[in-house]
Amino acid sequence: MDAPTTDVVLPATSLRRKDLLGIAELTREEIVLVLDTTEAMKEISQRQIKKVPALRGRTVVNLFFEPSTRTRTSFEIAEKRLSADTLGVAVASSSVVKGETLVDTAKNIEAMGPSMIVLRHPASGAAHLLSRVCKSPIINAGDGLHEHPTQALLDAFTIRERKGRIAGLKVAIVGDLLHSRVLRSNVLLLTKLGAEVWVCGPPTLIPMGLEQMGVHTTSSVDAAVEGADVVMMLRIQLERMEGGFFPSLREYFRVFGMTSARLKRARPDVIVMHPGPINRGVEIASDVADGPFSVILDQVANGVAARMAVLYLLAGGGADNETVA
C-alpha cells in the first residue's frame, strides 16, 4: 500500500492550454476538472508515502520575485509529490534596481530547458508577459494585484469539500479588496460556479467598478456576513494604514474585524477562511481563527493537492501519461 502504485485514478485528461494565467481564462468545466483532480491528489497526500511518478523527469522552476513562504513551499511540496525535479529561484525585485529585465531572466531560465515555470511577481500581468515570450507552460503563483488562481482553486476545493457544492452559497469576502489578487481570483471563480458573492471593506479599499465583476459590494460587515455560508477574510497589510486607507489597525478591527459576535449573523454551519498569513486582532480575532468554524489550516493542506492537480493537468495530465504508475 505504501509503494507508489496506481490505486489512485487520475483523470486521463488535461487542461488543453499551455498556461494557467488566471481564473479569468478558465471555463466552468476546466475549473471542475481541476477540483475533481484535486480530490485524487488529496488522496495521494494522505498516504504514508506521498509520491507518484507523474512528473518524473520533468523540471519545474519556481521563479519567485516576491517573498513568499506558504505559496512557494506549497508548490515545492506539490512538485516533489509528483516526482518533478524542482528548482527555486528567488529574485530580489525592486523597481529602482536596474538590471536584467523579467523577459531576459525568464528567457535565460527557459534556455536551460525547464518543463514548467511557476511565477510569482509583484507586477500585475507579469505572467501574461512571460506566457508571450516563453514556450514553457507558465503557472501564475500571484501577479501583483491581479490574480492568484491556485489560491482560488484551493479555496473552492475547500468550500466544496465542506459544503458539497458552490452554487447557491453566500460567500462574504471581507478586507482589503483593492490590493488583493486573492479577491479577484476568488470572485471570478465563485461567480463562474454560481455562488452569491458579497465583498466588504472600507470604501477606500474597494476598487471603483468592482461591482461590475458581478458581486455585491458593501462596507457593512453585518450585511455581508448575514446568512453567509462562507466568510473569507483577507489580510490587511500594515503599509495600507500608512497609505492613509484607514486611520489605524485598532479602528480597522473595531469596524471590520471578524469576531465571534459578528459571526453569529452567519449560518450556523458557516466556515471561516483566510488565505494567510493572518493578522490576529486586525482582520480576525484569535478565537475565530482558531475556533470551530475555521478551515484555515484545511486550506493550507488542500493547497498542496490543488497545486498538484494544476501541475499534473498542465503537464499533459493523462494526455501523454497513460498511467501514473
Place this chain on the structure above:
Amino acid sequence: MKRLLRGARVVDPANGVDGLFDVLIDGAHIRKVGRDLPVSLAEGGQIVSLDPAFVICPGFIDMHVHLREPGQEHKETVATGVASAVAGGFTAVACMPNTKPVNDNAGVTELILKKAADAGLARVYPIGAVSRGQAGEQLADIAELKQAGCVALSDDGHPVSTALLARRAMEYAGMFGMPLIEHCEDPSLKGEGVAHEGPMAASLGLKGIPGIAEAITAGRDILIAEMVGGHVHVAHMSAWTTLEAVRQGKSRGVKVTCEVAPHHFTLTDALLAAPVPYDTDTKMNPPLREQRDLAAMLAGIADGSVDVIATDHAPHHADEKNVEYDRAPFGIVGLETAIPIALDKLVHAGVIRLPRLVELMSVNPAAILKVPGGSLAEGAVADITILAPDQSVTIDRTAFAGKSRNTPYHGWTFRGVAAATIVGGRVVYANPASGIALAAEAR
C-alpha cells in the same frame, strides 16, 4: 521657383475656401489661390496636375510631440522626429521640454533649432520649461527662452507643481504672449496609477488614475487664467469632466484652449485586456479611458469645444516597453498615424467635415502658438499638407520613418492618408502609394 498645383480640392477654412482651385507657390510663399489660374503664371516653374480626389490644406501642425533630443536619442532624435512628422503629413511640430537636460535655457533651445535646421524637413517650435529643470520650484528664464525661439511654456510630463507657480507663470508669460500648456494631473490622485481608474483597472489589478485627476488641475488653471487674464492650453485632454471644465471656462470668456490626442477619441481601456492583455503599447498618460470619455471627446471635437488635435508623440525604445505593465514608460508614437485616424474616425465617420479637421490640425495650432501657417492666403508661408482622403492605409510600424515603434495601431487599416508634405515651398515628403505626381526634393 514657381509651382502651380492644379485641379485638386483646396480646403482653407481660414480664408473660407473649399472647392476645386489652383494654388500658385512662389518660392517659399503662397502667391495665389484661384480657379483655373493661367499656366503662364508659373512660367519657368513646375506645373503639377492633381486628381480632384487630392485635398490641398494649409500645413498640419502637431503642437505636442516629444523629440527626445538632447538626452534620449535612442528613442528619437530631432532628425528622425521631423522625418516622422513629414511622413505623417505634418509641416511643423512643437516639441516638449522634458529632454535631458530640460529645455529651460537658450542653449538647449538653440541646439534643438540647430538640429531641426540641419534636418531641413518639418519646422520645429520648441516649448520651454515653465520651471527651472521642470522641478516646479522656480520660474525658468522665460524671456531668454522666448528670445531663443520658444513659442510656449510647459512642464509637460508633470503639472505645474502649485497653483501659485501656475499663477506666476501665466502672469509672467503673458508679457510675452506665450500660452501655458498644462499637463493636467493632480499628483496625489494619480499616485502610482498606470491605467484609468474604473472597472477595467479593477479587474486587471492595475492601479488607477481617475479622470478627475485631470479635471481638478484643469479647473485650477482655468480659474487662474480667468483671474490673471492668462492663456492656458489644456494638453492631451482625456476625461469628460475636463471637457466640462473647459466648456465652462470658455462660456465665461476665459482664454482656455485644449487639445485631444487621436488615441483618446478612438480607443478605450478595453484595449488593456484584449487582444493582447497588458500590452504596454496601451500605456500612456493620460490613460485610455472609458466609453463615456471617448464619446465626450468626439462631442467636443464636433461642437467646437476642442481646439486642436495633437498626438502627444512619445517615442520609447522597444526594450523599454518590453517589461511589466507597471514598469513600462507611458506613451505612444503618433505622428505617422494621426492623419489616417482623423480622416477615418472623424471625417469619414461623419463626426466632422474636412474644413473642421483643418481647423483642428492647422488653423488653431498656428493661432495658439502664434506661428506662421494655418492659411493659404497670398503671402502666407507655403506650408502645405496634401491629403488623399479615400486612400486606405494599413499601419505598419516597421515602416515608420521615426525611430520608435510603440503604437497600438499596428495592423489597423484606415481610410485616408497624407499624400505629400510641402514646407516653405519645397516638397519634403511624397507618398508613392498615393500616386501623387510629386517627389521629395533635396535642398
